[in-house]
Amino acid sequence: xxxxxxxxxxxxxxxxREDRQPWIYCSGCSVGIVTGMVARAIDNLGIDFSKVxxxxxIGCTGRTxxxxxxxxxxxxxxxxxxxxxxxxIANPExxxxxxxxxxxxxxxxxxxxxxxxxxxxxMTIVCVNNFNYGMTGGQFGPxxxxxxxxxxxxxxxxxxxxxxxxxxxxxxxxxxxxxxxTAVHVRRATKSIEKGIEKKGLSFIExxxxxxxxxxxxxxxxxxxxxxxxxLEVADIQNGLPPHEAxxxxxxxxxxxxxxxxxKPEYTAVLREAYKKLRG
Amino acid sequence: MPxxxxxxxGDIACAEGAISAGCRYFGGYPITPxxxxxxxxxxxxxxxxxxxxxxxxxxxxxxxxxxxxxTGTKAMTATSGPGVSLMMEAVGLAVMTxxxxxxxxxxxxxxxxxxxxxxxxxxxxxxxxxSHGDYQIIAxxxxxxxxxxxxxxxxxxxxxxxxxxxxxxADETVGHMRERLVIPDEKDIKLEYRKxxxxxxxxxxxxxxxxxxxxxxxxxxxKYQFYATGLTHDERGYPSDxxxxxxxxxxxxxxxxxxxxxxxxxxxxxMLDDAEIxxxxxxxxxxxxxxxIKDVRQxxxxxxxxxxxxxxxxxxxxxxDLATKVKQIIVAEQNLxxxxxxxxxxxxxxxxxxxxxxxxxxxxxxxIVQMIREVHSS
Numbered sequence: 001x002x003x004x005x006x007x008x009x010x011x012x013x014x015x016x017r018e019d020r021q022p023w024i025y026c027s028g029c030s031v032g033i034v035t036g037m038v039a040r041a042i043d044n045l046g047i048d049f050s051k052v053x054x055x056x057x058i059g060c061t062g063r064t065x066x067x068x069x070x071x072x073x074x075x076x077x078x079x080x081x082x083x084x085x086x087x088x089i090a091n092p093e094x095x096x097x098x099x100x101x102x103x104x105x106x107x108x109x110x111x112x113x114x115x116x117x118x119x120x121x122x123m124t125i126v127c128v129n130n131f132n133y134g135m136t137g138g139q140f141g142p143x144x145x146x147x148x149x150x151x152x153x154x155x156x157x158x159x160x161x162x163x164x165x166x167x168x169x170x171x172x173x174x175x176x177x178x179x180x181x182t183a184v185h186v187r188r189a190t191k192s193i194e195k196g197i198e199k200k201g202l203s204f205i206e207x208x209x210x211x212x213x214x215x216x217x218x219x220x221x222x223x224x225x226x227x228x229x230x231x232l233e234v235a236d237i238q239n240g241l242p243p244h245e246a247x248x249x250x251x252x253x254x255x256x257x258x259x260x261x262x263x264k265p266e267y268t269a270v271l272r273e274a275y276k277k278l279r280g
Numbered sequence: 281m282p283x284x285x286x287x288x289x290g291d292i293a294c295a296e297g298a299i300s301a302g303c304r305y306f307g308g309y310p311i312t313p314x315x316x317x318x319x320x321x322x323x324x325x326x327x328x329x330x331x332x333x334x335x336x337x338x339x340x341x342x343x344x345x346x347x348x349x350x351t352g353t354k355a356m357t358a359t360s361g362p363g364v365s366l367m368m369e370a371v372g373l374a375v376m377t378x379x380x381x382x383x384x385x386x387x388x389x390x391x392x393x394x395x396x397x398x399x400x401x402x403x404x405x406x407x408x409x410x411s412h413g414d415y416q417i418i419a420x421x422x423x424x425x426x427x428x429x430x431x432x433x434x435x436x437x438x439x440x441x442x443x444x445x446x447x448x449x450a451d452e453t454v455g456h457m458r459e460r461l462v463i464p465d466e467k468d469i470k471l472e473y474r475k476x477x478x479x480x481x482x483x484x485x486x487x488x489x490x491x492x493x494x495x496x497x498x499x500x501x502x503k504y505q506f507y508a509t510g511l512t513h514d515e516r517g518y519p520s521d522x523x524x525x526x527x528x529x530x531x532x533x534x535x536x537x538x539x540x541x542x543x544x545x546x547x548x549x550x551m552l553d554d555a556e557i558x559x560x561x562x563x564x565x566x567x568x569x570x571x572x573i574k575d576v577r578q579x580x581x582x583x584x585x586x587x588x589x590x591x592x593x594x595x596x597x598x599x600x601d602l603a604t605k606v607k608q609i610i611v612a613e614q615n616l617x618x619x620x621x622x623x624x625x626x627x628x629x630x631x632x633x634x635x636x637x638x639x640x641x642x643x644x645x646x647x648i649v650q651m652i653r654e655v656h657s658s
Binding site: 017019020050051053055065066069070071072073074075076079081082083084085086087088089090091093094111112115271274275278 | 307341344
C-alpha cells in the first residue's frame with residue numbers, strides 16, 4: 001500500500017490561477033505580498049468572488065490581475081481606472097478592484113486617477129509604490145525621490161525631478177478613503193483593503209514596496225530582505241493624521257495609516273437615485 | 281416604442297440609432313462636430329436606464345466603453361479626428377481583447393485641430409490603420425440622416441457578431457444635415473447580441489473560436505472566470521511570447537473580418553447596369569455623384585455610381601466586378617485620395633481617376649458632371 005503524501009496548499013490558492021504559476025515577480029519583490037493582501041481581504045470579507053473584478057494596467061504590479069481566478073482584465077498602460085469606471089457604472093453590482101503600480105497609476109494614468117477620485121466612483125485602488133518602473137528595468141517615475149538613481153536618472157546627477165505624494169494626491173482629488181502602508185504591514189494593509197472594498201466610494205490604498213532588482217540595486221538599498229526590514233524601521237504609524245501631513249521620505253520616515261475616511265455621494269448611487277425619481 | 285418620425289440632424293439620428301440598438305452606456309468627451317451626440321445621449325440615457333458618462337479625455341472615454349462592454353452592456357463613444365487619434369490606443373486593445381463597441385467619428389478637417397466646423401473624409405485610412413499592429417476593423421459610411429440611424433444599428437450588430445470595434449465614419453456634413461428620420465417600431469428592428477459561452481465554466485477557454493472564428497464571450501461578474509489582456513494570448517487568454525501563438529492569434533483576428541467580408545460589406549449600386557463610367561463615392565460626395573449621374577445621363581453619357589456603405593473591410597469583390605464591366609472609374613472623395621488607392625489596386629487595369637476635395641464643401645454635382653464629361657471625352 002502506498003502512502004499518499006499530503007500536499008500543503010496555500011490557503012489563498014483558491015483565488016489564484018495556479019496554472020499560471022510560477023509568478024513573474026523577482027525574488028524580494030513586494031508585489032506578491034500585495035497580491036496576498038488582496039486575496040486575504042476578499043477572503044476575510046467573504047464576498048462572492050465571481051462578482052469581484054480585478055483590473056490592472058501595464059507593469060510588474062499590473063500583472064497581478066492575471067493571477068486572480070475571476071473576471072480579470074489587463075488594460076493598456078495607465079488605463080486600468082478608466083476601464084474599471086466603465087465596468088462599475090455599467091454594472092454597479094460588481095466589486096471592482098484596481099491593482100497597479102505607481103508609474104501606471106500616477107504617471108501615464110495620473111489623469112484618470114485624479115478624475116476618478118473626483119467623481120467618487122465606488123472602487124478600490126491598490127497602488128504598489130516601488131519608486132520606479134520595474135518592468136522596463138528601472139527608470140525614474142512620478143514617485144522616484146529627488147536625486148535618486150535609476151537607469152534614466154543615472155549617477156552622478158540622479159533624479160532631477162521631485163516626487164508625487166500619492167496619499168496627498170488622492171486625498172486632495174476627492175477620494176473618500178485613503179490609506180498608506182508598506183509591504184511589511186500585511187495585517188494592517190489587508191484591513192485597510194477590506195475597508196476600501198466595503199467603502200461606498202473611491203478608496204485609494206498605497207502600499208510602499210521594494211524593488212530590489214532595479215531600484216534597490218541602483219541606490220544600494222540592499223536585497224529584498226534588507227529593503228523590507230528598512231520599510232519596517234522607518235514606518236511611522238499615524239492613523240487619522242491629516243493627509244497633507246502624511247510625509248514619505250524613504251530614508252527616514254514613511255508615514256503609514258488611514259488618513260481619510262469620509263462620506264460623499266457615490267457616483268453610481270447618485271445615478272440610481274436619480275433614475276428612480278425620473279421614473280416616479 | 282412604436283414608429284416615430286422626426287426631422288432631425290445626423291448626429292441625433294446616430295444617438296437614436298444607438299438607443300434603438302440597445303446601447304446603454306455612452307462614454308464621451310465633448311468635441312465639434314460630434315458634440316450633439318453626447319448632448320443627446322446625456323438627455324436620453326437616463327430615460328432608458330443607461331448611463332452617459334463624461335470623461336477627462338477620449339482615452340478614458342473609450343477605455344471605459346471597453347469596460348462597460350465586458351459587463352454585457354452595449355456601449356459606444358462618439359468623437360472627431362483629434363479624439364479618434366487619442367482613442368487609437370484603445371481601438372487596438374478592443375481588437376486584441378475582441379471587445380464589441382461602436383466608435384462614431386464625425387470627420388472634420390485635419391490634421392491636428394484642423395477645421396473643427398468643416399467636414400472632410402480624411403480619417404478613412406486612420407480608421408483602418410490608426411492603431412499599431414496588423415488588424416482588421418469594420419467601418420461604415422452613412423450618407424444621410426436615415427442612414428446615421430440605420431447604420432449605427434448595423435454597427436452595433438456587426439460589433440456584437442464579430443466582437444470587434446466598429447467605426448461609424450460620417451463626414452461632418454452628414455452629421456449636421458437635417459432630414460426626415462423614420463424610427464421604426466422596435467419590433468421591426470433586428471438586433472444581434474454577442475455569443476455567450478454555453479460550456480461548463482471549468483471547460484471554458486475564453487479565446488477559443490467557433491467555426492466563424494469568433495469565440496463566445498464571457499461577461500464580468502459571471503461564473504466564467506477569464507483573463508483578457510492586450511498581450512498576445514493563447515486560447516486560455518494567457519500571455520505568450522511564442523511565435524506560433526502570435527501568428528495564430530493575429531491571423532484569426534484578421535480572418536474573422538476578411539473571411540466574413542461578404543456578410544459585412546454593403547454597397548448601393550445606382551444606374552450601373554449599362555454604365556461605361558462608374559463613380560465610386562461614400563458619404564456626402566456620393567449624394568453629389570447621384571445628382572451628377574442623372575444629369576450626364578441626360579447628355580447621353582452612360583454613368584453610374586457604386587456607393588460604398590462599408591469602407592472596411594474594403595468592398596474588393598464589388599470593385600473587381602465593376603472594373604470588368606465599366607471602361608473607366610472615378611473616385612470622388614473629400615480628401616486628397618485615400619480609398620482611391622484601394623480602388624486602384626482592385627480595379628487594375630481599368631483606369632481609375634481621382635477627384636479630390638480636401639476641404640469643407642464636398643464635390644458639388646456640377647463639379648462631378650464636369651469630371652465625368654472629361655473622363656468620357658478622353
